[in-house]
Amino acid sequence: MIRILLADDHTILRNGIRALLSRETDLRVVGEAGNGRQLLELLATTPTDVVLMDLNMPVLDGFATMPLLREQFPQVRVLVLSMLGHENYVYRLMRAGALGYMLKNADSTEIIHAIRTVAAGRPFLCTEIGLALLTRLMERPPAAGPVGVFAPAENTAAGAGRADLSGRELEVLQLIAEGYTNAEISEKLFTSKRTIETHRQNIIEKTQAKNTASLIRLAMTEGLIE
Numbered sequence: 001m002i003r004i005l006l007a008d009d010h011t012i013l014r015n016g017i018r019a020l021l022s023r024e025t026d027l028r029v030v031g032e033a034g035n036g037r038q039l040l041e042l043l044a045t046t047p048t049d050v051v052l053m054d055l056n057m058p059v060l061d062g063f064a065t066m067p068l069l070r071e072q073f074p075q076v077r078v079l080v081l082s083m084l085g086h087e088n089y090v091y092r093l094m095r096a097g098a099l100g101y102m103l104k105n106a107d108s109t110e111i112i113h114a115i116r117t118v119a120a121g122r123p124f125l126c127t128e129i130g131l132a133l134l135t136r137l138m139e140r141p142p143a144a145g146p147v148g149v150f151a152p153a154e155n156t157a158a159g160a161g162r163a164d165l166s167g168r169e170l171e172v173l174q175l176i177a178e179g180y181t182n183a184e185i186s187e188k189l190f191t192s193k194r195t196i197e198t199h200r201q202n203i204i205e206k207t208q209a210k211n212t213a214s215l216i217r218l219a220m221t222e223g224l225i226e
Contacts, residue, residue, distance in 0.1 A: 001026060001027075001028055002026055002027050002028070002049050002050060002115065002116065002119045003028055003030045003046075003047060003048050003049045003050070004021065004027060004028065004029050004030065004048070004049065004050050004051075004052055004115065005029070005030055005031045005032070005033065005039065005042060005043065005046060005048045005050075005051050005052070006018065006029060006031070006032045006033070006052050007032075007033040007034075007035075007036070007038075007039040007051060007052065007053040007054060007057065007062075007065075008034070008052075008053075008054040008057070008081070009034045009035060009054065009056070009057045009058055010054075010190075011034075013054075013104075014032050017029075017052065017081075017111075018032075020108050020111070020112070021112070021115075024112060026116075027112070027115060027116075030046055030047070030048060031046045031048070034057065034058075035057040035058050035059040035060055035061075036057055036059060036060030036061060036062065036064060036065030036068075037059045037060045038059075039051065039053065039060075039065060039069070040060075040065065040068060040069065040072065040073075043069070043072070043073050043076060044072075048073075048076050049076070049077065049119050050076070050077050050078070050079055050115055050118055050119050051069070051076055051077070051078045051079070052079050052081050052115065053065070053066075053078055053079070053080055053081065053098075054080075054081055054082055054167075055080065055082040055084055055089070055093070055167035056082070056083070056084075056167040056168045056170075056171050057167070057168075058168075061166050061167040061168060062080065062082070062093070062167050063092065063093070063096075063166060063167055064166070066078065066093060066096040066097055066098060067096055067097070069097070070096065070097035077099045077100075077118045077119060077121065078097065078098045078099055078100070078118075079098070079099065079100040079101075079102060079114055079115060079118045079124070080093050080098050080100065080101045080102065081102045081103075081104060081111070082101070082102075082103065082104065082167075083103065083104050083105075083171065084167065084170060084171065084174075085103050085128065085129055085132070086223065086224075086225070087129075087132070087133055087223075088223050088224070089170070090125070090129055090133070094123075099118045099121070099122075099123055099124070100114050100117065100118040100123060100124035100125070101124075101125055101126065101129060102114050102124075102126045103126050103128055103129065105128070106126045106127070106128070110126055110127065114126065164206060165203060165206060165207075165224065168189075168199060169199050169202060169203050169206075170224065170225075171189065172185060172189070172196060172199045172200065172203065173203055173215075173219055173224060173225055174225045175188060175189075176200065176203075176212065176215070176216070177216045177219060177220070177225045182196045182197055182200065203215065207219070
């Protein structure tokens with residue numbers, strides 16, 4: 001029996017995954033958390049094999065949770081389930097200790113297969129991410145010496161480190177780049193307009209962008225958005 005703990009701030013998504021996994025005789029959901037802090041507290045008292053974790057969570061997001069989880073519970077395998085599919089995010093989370101990375105638009109069969117693969121101690125990338133990384137690798141000019149599939153371009157890795165944006169801020173940044181207003185973003189992310197305004201200000205301060213146009217140019221240059 002594979003014991004699974006779900007970590008996502010959207011109750012409806014956790015309910016859907018729980019219903020999906022309940023059909024499998026070898027999979028059992030043993031707990032649910034709405035943020036990283038709750039996840040770490042649950043792991044202290046709940047025997048778990050695999051954590052299925054989102055990145056965009058309040059209080060403590062997936063980026064901040066991952067190193068703490070690896071330090072405190074090294075035996076637990078982590079499968080990221082996120083809407084963020086840029087290679088920088090995949091690189092950061094796999095480097096931090098995640099064993100698998102899935103996009104939320106993956107079909108149910110692939111999610112179940114990913115859980116079993118990660119539980120067996122084998123790495124897993126969903127098909128969409130794997131193909132995107134392979135395409136990017138094939139498009140690169142030949143270089144002296146081996147090139148790692150997960151090695152991002154130097155400027156994108158440096159940019160992600162300098163900006164140090166949270167998972168939610170990255171999501172807000174992506175929606176800003178797509179032309180959504182603060183009000184529209186708040187509706188999409190089920191939060192208040194004031195919260196989005198705060199995220200937007202934090203993003204500008206962290207990136208030191210002078211305005212929205214320069215923010216988007218910087219984010220695209222450094223690989224912070226797709």
